[in-house]
Amino acid sequence: MHNTDSYIVNFNIKEQNRTTSLSGTKIGGASSFPFMKENENSAKPLIALEIPYNFANGYPDIIKEKWQGKSLPQILHEADCSNADIISIKFNVSNDLSEKEISGIKDFLKNTVSKIEKPLILRGANNNSIDIKLLPILAENAPKECIIAFADEETYEYIVPYAAKYNHILVLRTPIDINLAKELNILSIDKGINPDRILIDPDMGGLGYGLDYGYSIIEKIKQAAFDGDTMLNMPIIAFIGEESYRAKEAKTDAFSKDWGDFEQRTVMWEISGASAIISAGADIVVLWNPESVKVLKGII
Amino acid sequence: MELTGLQIFKYLPGAKKAEGTNCKKCGCPTCMAYALKLAKKQIGIEKCPHIPDELKEKFSEASKIQQYEIKLSNELVTGGETVMFRHDKTFVNKTVIAIHLDSDDADFDTKLEKIKNYHIERIGETFKVDAIYLTGTNKDLARKKIQNENIAVIPDDSLYSIAKGNNIEELEQESKRLLEQGQKSIILELAYDNKSTAEIAEQLTYIRRAAIIKRYEPLTYPVMVKLPQNMDNLQACAVASLLVCRYANIVVLNDFNEALLTTLFTLRQNIYTNPQKPLQVEAKIYEFNEPDRNAPVLLTTNFALTYFAVAGELESLPCGSYLVVTPSDGMSVLTAWSADKFTADLVAKSVKDFELAKKVDTRSIIIPGLLSHMKDELQEAMPEWNIVTGTIEACQIPEFLKSRESL
Ligand code: B12
Numbered sequence: 001m002h003n004t005d006s007y008i009v010n011f012n013i014k015e016q017n018r019t020t021s022l023s024g025t026k027i028g029g030a031s032s033f034p035f036m037k038e039n040e041n042s043a044k045p046l047i048a049l050e051i052p053y054n055f056a057n058g059y060p061d062i063i064k065e066k067w068q069g070k071s072l073p074q075i076l077h078e079a080d081c082s083n084a085d086i087i088s089i090k091f092n093v094s095n096d097l098s099e100k101e102i103s104g105i106k107d108f109l110k111n112t113v114s115k116i117e118k119p120l121i122l123r124g125a126n127n128n129s130i131d132i133k134l135l136p137i138l139a140e141n142a143p144k145e146c147i148i149a150f151a152d153e154e155t156y157e158y159i160v161p162y163a164a165k166y167n168h169i170l171v172l173r174t175p176i177d178i179n180l181a182k183e184l185n186i187l188s189i190d191k192g193i194n195p196d197r198i199l200i201d202p203d204m205g206g207l208g209y210g211l212d213y214g215y216s217i218i219e220k221i222k223q224a225a226f227d228g229d230t231m232l233n234m235p236i237i238a239f240i241g242e243e244s245y246r247a248k249e250a251k252t253d254a255f256s257k258d259w260g261d262f263e264q265r266t267v268m269w270e271i272s273g274a275s276a277i278i279s280a281g282a283d284i285v286v287l288w289n290p291e292s293v294k295v296l297k298g299i300i
Numbered sequence: 301m302e303l304t305g306l307q308i309f310k311y312l313p314g315a316k317k318a319e320g321t322n323c324k325k326c327g328c329p330t331c332m333a334y335a336l337k338l339a340k341k342q343i344g345i346e347k348c349p350h351i352p353d354e355l356k357e358k359f360s361e362a363s364k365i366q367q368y369e370i371k372l373s374n375e376l377v378t379g380g381e382t383v384m385f386r387h388d389k390t391f392v393n394k395t396v397i398a399i400h401l402d403s404d405d406a407d408f409d410t411k412l413e414k415i416k417n418y419h420i421e422r423i424g425e426t427f428k429v430d431a432i433y434l435t436g437t438n439k440d441l442a443r444k445k446i447q448n449e450n451i452a453v454i455p456d457d458s459l460y461s462i463a464k465g466n467n468i469e470e471l472e473q474e475s476k477r478l479l480e481q482g483q484k485s486i487i488l489e490l491a492y493d494n495k496s497t498a499e500i501a502e503q504l505t506y507i508r509r510a511a512i513i514k515r516y517e518p519l520t521y522p523v524m525v526k527l528p529q530n531m532d533n534l535q536a537c538a539v540a541s542l543l544v545c546r547y548a549n550i551v552v553l554n555d556f557n558e559a560l561l562t563t564l565f566t567l568r569q570n571i572y573t574n575p576q577k578p579l580q581v582e583a584k585i586y587e588f589n590e591p592d593r594n595a596p597v598l599l600t601t602n603f604a605l606t607y608f609a610v611a612g613e614l615e616s617l618p619c620g621s622y623l624v625v626t627p628s629d630g631m632s633v634l635t636a637w638s639a640d641k642f643t644a645d646l647v648a649k650s651v652k653d654f655e656l657a658k659k660v661d662t663r664s665i666i667i668p669g670l671l672s673h674m675k676d677e678l679q680e681a682m683p684e685w686n687i688v689t690g691t692i693e694a695c696q697i698p699e700f701l702k703s704r705e706s707l
């Protein structure tokens with residue numbers, strides 16, 4: 001037998017990442033960076049497909065076209081039948097949540113969302129004044145245990161109690177900073193959420209627009225966790241789809257020929273960013289383009 | 301691991317109050333002074349007669365190369381990495397992106413022409429195909445056709461040998477064999493074959509660890525991976541992106557596809573920027589398309605990404621314009637604002653220092669839409685200028701200027 005001891009270096013970890021479970025789907029539990037046998041007992045990186053509540057509000061044409069002519073329940077049904085691991089619904093409402101809007105959302109949760117079989121992420125509008133009202137409603141009316149996204153420094157006090165009460169998993173977002181992530185975890189745990197029900201969202205930028213910062217923060221958080229920091233060893237989630245489609249390269253065709261075919265580039269932009277942060281250690285990546293979901297599921 | 305001055309000092313007589321303490325034979329006033337110099341490599345380890353063997357060993361270990369830098373052409377090197385994670389320091393030589401061409405391919409000339417002509421610019425960096433991975437029976441002729449300063453041809457026997465293997469064990473054996481023959485310049489080519497993505501990433505990680513952490517010579521060479529032929533461009537994008545992050549020094553693609561190249565080069569640009577120093581541009585007034593004294597004036601920060609996003613739009617305009625770039629430590633608009641690197645005082649001072657008022661007759665400055673909340677504050681700090689809130693995104697600037705013109 002050939003002796004490999006002289007050059008094989010195994011990863012030295014003190015602590016495995018926390019594991020959480022969402023309707024039977026295991027999340028996290030990393031004991032090394034992805035793809036290594038050292039990391040055998042962890043969940044595979046999960047791919048989520050995100051569908052907006054309202055396509056008219058801020059979605060690029062290229063994504064809208066994918067679903068053109070279909071009703072929201074149809075789209076969600078198709079997403080549920082796709083090979084995505086998780087379905088995310090972004091409640092991108094932009095008004096100040098009238099009674100009518102609220103009852104519409106409740107109906108939607110009860111009649112449509114309840115039919116989805118895959119695990120769910122229910123995500124707010126990414127607007128603090130809306131989200132402090134909206135996320136408690138989502139938590140309370142969710143048809144099953146879900147991932148609720150997200151609370152941040154300014155909103156956690158309002159949102160944590162609801163996530164905890166209805167036993168959801170809560171996403172905590174901090175701007176690309178390991179210390180802020182740790183601090184918000186501690187504060188939220190104080191407010192009553194179980195540390196095993198937290199996902200860290202490092203609020204990263206997409207490919208070409210600050211991805212490098214988020215990429216390194218994910219690696220740093222993983223290292224800190226493996227070194228035994230129990231306030232940073234929660235699984236990591238990244239909404240890379242949304243960030244990808246902020247990029248001019250992914251949403252406009254205003255480039256010369258050498259930048260490549262727009263349709264291809266727009267999918268690749270999302271795939272590449274997702275691939276990179278999966279390799280850095282993200283446990284869940286949330287994508288917008290069903291095609292990227294298919295491709296990434298194929299290679300992981 | 302490089303030793304710090306303090307770690308070195310612990311081995312010297314001075315730390316143990318042993319014989320020789322501060323004897324000055326090394327030419328330094330104290331053992332501590334010597335330790336600090338040694339850590340910075342400003343003095344040799346042979347200068348002190350009291351160095352214990354243990355430290356000598358540590359030193360020779362630390363001076364071993366972690367990954368050799370191999371020349372692929374006069375213009376291009378690969379390898380030379382020193383850390384496992386970019387945040388530990390920085391990655392050094394960007395992943396080489398090569399494209400496979402078969403010299404017997406009937407379309408060889410057309411394909412080559414496309415590769416040669418491809419180039420784009422992003423954030424001040426030119427992206428082009430780095431190398432051609434040449435196969436087939438007609439290599440000599442093909443090589444002549446490629447002849448281009450800017451494109452390396454792989455393999456090149458005059459520069460390096462290639463050790464091929466299916467896994468880390470085979471690569472180690474083959475590399476050892478080459479080393480025993482006296483070869484010093486090696487590239488490790490890991491065969492993809494039917495491996496899963498996970499297997500390939502795992503092999504690459506073990507090779508990089510053996511190099512960076514163990515400095516195990518047979519594996520301290522750059523690694524090349526060629527994607528399997530049967531991948532479509534989207535799969536190739538997913539896998540090649542992973543390889544850029546997870547330790548391939550050279551990635552060989554099978555097809556020339558502009559979108560794929562653009563995407564991979566952008567990722568590579570992200571991963572290989574120095575995390576300790578954001579890319580920045582000089583703070584000053586930039587001029588686009590020979591502006592006259594009434595051309596519009598815009599304002600932004602000196603983060604390269606931010607600057608080029610705005611500059612790209614201004615260049616594409618049919619009319620001239622000015623862009624005032626503030627010294628903001630290479631931070632994006634909102635980052636600079638939240639870190640107090642974009643304050644009303646600083647903006648006012650920059651505009652004054654750059655003598656904008658002497659350059660233009662316009663008295664309006666357009667600020668980034670993301671900073672609309674600063675408008676009043678800026679207006680107060682610069683009463684002689686009319687502060688106008690611009691668009692949120694740079695790509696909306698042309699439309700915005702057009703609509704202002706027609707007012
Ligand atoms: C990468 C990043 C960082 C990096 C720094 C990157 C850098 N070199 O600047 C790091 C990790 C260091 C960082 C740190 C911080 N960050 Co930060 N960061 C980001 C992130 C993810 C991307 C920023 C970016 O690079 N954008 C790309 C560039 C090109 O955008 P831009 O400069 O705005 O330019 C665009 C437009 O503004 C427009 N434009 C530019 N100039 C002009 C000019 C005119 C005239 C016009 C019309 C248009 C225009 O064109 C560009 C393209 O469209 C954003 C979130 C996000 N997704 O945007 C947060 C973000 C900017 N960060 C934020 C914060 C709070 C911080 C910290 C304070 C966190 C902390 N407490 O430590 C620190 C501050 C820095 C410090 N103290 O060291 C907040 C700011 C909140 C706010 N609303 O002000 C953000 C928005 C995240 C968030 N949602 O909370 N950050």
Ligand code: SF4
Nearest residue numbers: 322323324326331348
């Ligand atoms: S020669 Fe060695 S022992 Fe003497 S002062 Fe220099 S470092 Fe100290």
